[in-house]
Amino acid sequence: MKIISINDLNNTEEIEKLCNDNNEPIFVELEGNIKFVMFDFDYYNDLIYKLNEAKLINEGLEDLHNGKVVEGDAVKTQLKK
Numbered sequence: 413m414k415i416i417s418i419n420d421l422n423n424t425e426e427i428e429k430l431c432n433d434n435n436e437p438i439f440v441e442l443e444g445n446i447k448f449v450m451f452d453f454d455y456y457n458d459l460i461y462k463l464n465e466a467k468l469i470n471e472g473l474e475d476l477h478n479g480k481v482v483e484g485d486a487v488k489t490q491l492k493k
Contacts, residue, residue, distance in 0.1 A: 418442045431455075 440448035
């Protein structure tokens with residue numbers, strides 16, 4: 413985990429290098445508290461994909477738990493119509 417001071421944000425070349433090289437979030441600190449989180453755009457896209465995937469899995473598990481399921485053959489028949 414990389415933590416930098418908010419004053420370090422002036423050094424954009426170093427920030428870009430940290431984002432590209434670490435493939436993990438960079439935490440920006442102000443007065444001893446984490447105020448911002450930065451990361452490479454590819455890291456962001458991967459994170460959003462994984463969060464959405466986990467959400468869909470949880471929704472499916474909840475549907476299964478609540479009995480909101482349909483047999484596969486019934487779905488195939490309905491799709492053919």
